Amino acid sequence: MKNLRHLNKYFFKYKWKLLIGLIITIAARIFAIYYIPLIGKSTVVIEKYINNEITDIEVVKSELAFNILLIVGTTLISAFFTFLMRQTFIVVSRHMEYDLKNEVFQHYQELSLNFYKKNRTGDLMNRISEDVSKVRLYLGPAIMYSVTTFTSTVVVLIFMIQAAPMLTLYTVIPLPILAYAIYKLSVAIHQRSTIVQQYLSKLNTFTQESFSGIAVIKSYGIEPQTNTNFTNLSNGSRDKNIDLVKVQAFFFPLMVLLIGISNIIVIYFGGRQIISGQIENIDVLVEFILYVNMLTWPVASIGWVTSLVQQAEASQERINEFLGEKPEITNPKAEPDTINGSIEFRNVSFTYDDTNITALKNVSFKVQKGETLAIIGKTGSGKSTILELIGRLYDIDNGEILIDDRDIHNLNLESLRKSIGYVPQDAFLFSDTIKNNIKFGKTEATDEEIFEAAKNASVHKNIVGFSKGYETVLGERGITLSGGQKQRVSIARAIIHDPEILLFDDCLSAVDTETEEEILNNLFKITKNKTTIIVSHRISSAKNADKIIILEDGQIVQEGSHQQLLDAGGYYKELYAKQLNEKEM
Numbered sequence: 094m095k096n097l098r099h100l101n102k103y104f105f106k107y108k109w110k111l112l113i114g115l116i117i118t119i120a121a122r123i124f125a126i127y128y129i130p131l132i133g134k135s136t137v138v139i140e141k142y143i144n145n146e147i148t149d150i151e152v153v154k155s156e157l158a159f160n161i162l163l164i165v166g167t168t169l170i171s172a173f174f175t176f177l178m179r180q181t182f183i184v185v186s187r188h189m190e191y192d193l194k195n196e197v198f199q200h201y202q203e204l205s206l207n208f209y210k211k212n213r214t215g216d217l218m219n220r221i222s223e224d225v226s227k228v229r230l231y232l233g234p235a236i237m238y239s240v241t242t243f244t245s246t247v248v249v250l251i252f253m254i255q256a257a258p259m260l261t262l263y264t265v266i267p268l269p270i271l272a273y274a275i276y277k278l279s280v281a282i283h284q285r286s287t288i289v290q291q292y293l294s295k296l297n298t299f300t301q302e303s304f305s306g307i308a309v310i311k312s313y314g315i316e317p318q319t320n321t322n323f324t325n326l327s328n329g330s331r332d333k334n335i336d337l338v339k340v341q342a343f344f345f346p347l348m349v350l351l352i353g354i355s356n357i358i359v360i361y362f363g364g365r366q367i368i369s370g371q372i373e374n375i376d377v378l379v380e381f382i383l384y385v386n387m388l389t390w391p392v393a394s395i396g397w398v399t400s401l402v403q404q405a406e407a408s409q410e411r412i413n414e415f416l417g418e419k420p421e422i423t424n425p426k427a428e429p430d431t432i433n434g435s436i437e438f439r440n441v442s443f444t445y446d447d448t449n450i451t452a453l454k455n456v457s458f459k460v461q462k463g464e465t466l467a468i469i470g471k472t473g474s475g476k477s478t479i480l481e482l483i484g485r486l487y488d489i490d491n492g493e494i495l496i497d498d499r500d501i502h503n504l505n506l507e508s509l510r511k512s513i514g515y516v517p518q519d520a521f522l523f524s525d526t527i528k529n530n531i532k533f534g535k536t537e538a539t540d541e542e543i544f545e546a547a548k549n550a551s552v553h554k555n556i557v558g559f560s561k562g563y564e565t566v567l568g569e570r571g572i573t574l575s576g577g578q579k580q581r582v583s584i585a586r587a588i589i590h591d592p593e594i595l596l597f598d599d600c601l602s603a604v605d606t607e608t609e610e611e612i613l614n615n616l617f618k619i620t621k622n623k624t625t626i627i628v629s630h631r632i633s634s635a636k637n638a639d640k641i642i643i644l645e646d647g648q649i650v651q652e653g654s655h656q657q658l659l660d661a662g663g664y665y666k667e668l669y670a671k672q673l674n675e676k677e678m
């Protein structure tokens with residue numbers, strides 16, 4: 094129960110509703126039991142009529158009619174309270190589930206990129222959906238059935254003891270055995286259902302990855318192999334489900350057996366007590382059989398509830414594990430900062446934790462507000478890393494990063510990130526309309542602003558060419574757009590955000606050189622008062638920058654303007670010559 098303590102705050106939040114639920118449950122149980130003494134009374138009337146103690150049939154009829162009316166009445170009231178009980182407990186559990194999901198999601202969002210690298214998306218999704226659902230069974234049904242069991246048992250026992258104390262003792266003897274047997278069964282069910290869940294998780298991850306990578310599967314013609322893998326996984330899942338069903342199948346026979354034993358005890362001992370005169374009337378026997386049946390469900394549910402609590406405990410442990418993760422990147426202060434945009438790296442070195450790859454070694458450069466810096470370098474030389482460090486997606490090991498001459502670690506994280514428009518290498522678009530994908534950069538943007546941004550990113554003409562224009566809905570990851578179109582929508586998103594710092598990570602790689610030039614010309618106008626960093630493999634994207642740095646193996650090997658670098662010779666000049674040649678060819 095240690096892990097479930099995390100949920101106490103939610104119980105506290107909804108304490109009044111839960112208290113009302115408790116009162117309603119007690120009322121429901123009291124009314125539910127009332128029909129038993131009434132049946133007992135009716136039996137006595139009939140018995141008396143048979144024994145000629147009552148001779149007038151009309152008296153019998155009116156007594157029976159009155160009892161029937163009371164039975165219908167109390168049952169209806171009990172049904173109404175039971176309905177209210179479910180409404181209270183289950184509705185509250187839904188609220189708690191919603192709160193917990195929000196808590197987990199918000200926490201996920203605060204966690205750093207390293208966390209996402211260490212954990213698989215499927216696992217993150219499972220914990221926020223499957224595990225939270227398991228926990229809800231504890232918050233709702235388990236609590237509700239515990240309250241019902243407790244109140245039912247107390248109420249039924251009070252009625253039983255009032256009717257015949259000794260017989261009560263004999264009758265309840267098998268019930269702890271029933272509870273224990275069901276508990277054991279529940280543990281077995283729990284173990285097997287955990288395995289079933291694991292298989293389900295594997296199956297889900299496999300299916301999700303197969304659909305996401307369907308283009309690769311088809312182009313390599315590996316559908317048969319994928320099918321075989323799926324069949325193997327699904328056969329495993331079926332076998333585990335069958336194992337589970339086998340154990341579950343014991344549940345009802347066991348209950349029927351133990352109810353039967355209790356009934357035999359009632360008839361045997363009750364019968365003997367009637368014969369010996371310890372019990373006066375037959376109605377006690379009738380009532381006891383009904384009481385026993387009424388007790389069986391609550392007692393059986395102890396086992397079931399125990400298994401629910403165990404499953405919830407296991408799930409909450411998994412949830413707590415992630416909730417306990419501390420964000421590596423934290424906001425140093427609450428007050429916002431004004432960011433102008435000058436950027437300076439002083440002897441910055443950085444090693445990725447997980448791969449131990451040193452991506453940057455002693456990198457130093459400065460870009461003033463309004464200037465454009467281009468970064469050129471071979472693949473894996475550390476270009477993207479520089480951009481990620483400016484947004485504090487990772488924290489550096491050595492050196493200093495200064496924004497407006499202030500250490501990046503001392504700046505309000507939200508202000509810093511809001512001042513940056515980042516276009517990643519791999520443009521990610523949401524499954525939404527093109528308009529909303531652009532608006533993502535500025536939620537309150539007008540249509541005119543959206544069109545303007547799209548024009549500057551040279552994608553407006555493409556968008557209006559679609560039958561639904563800006564309302565075109567993009568598929569998962571925007572697959573209805575070409576690579577170049579995706580990049581440009583992503584650029585429009587950054588432009589509309591109107592940030593002080595614009596970071597473009599090789600985001601013109603999929604557009605032709607003509608469009609590239611058009612976009613660069615537009616950017617030149619927009620970015621006059623901004624700090625811009627363009628990462629590229631193409632000289633054409635870099636040549637107009639105020640400063641260009643060449644990275645090799647995480648180190649700056651050359652820097653200067655286009656002309657200075659051409660004059661100096663080396664990698665830049667060679668690349669220029671090569672790309673010029675390609676263009677001419």
Ligand SMILES: Nc1ncnc2c1ncn2[C@@H]1O[C@H](COP(=O)(O)OP(=O)(O)OP(=O)(O)O)[C@@H](O)[C@H]1O
Binds near residue numbers: 451452471
């Ligand atoms: N998230 C990451 N986790 C671990 N290692 C990384 C990560 N990102 C990059 N690296 C490693 O750091 C080095 C620099 O990568 P980076 O992405 O900065 O290079 P790049 O110059 O942008 O390359 P490209 O031109 O191919 O995009 C590479 O060796 C890469 O394998």
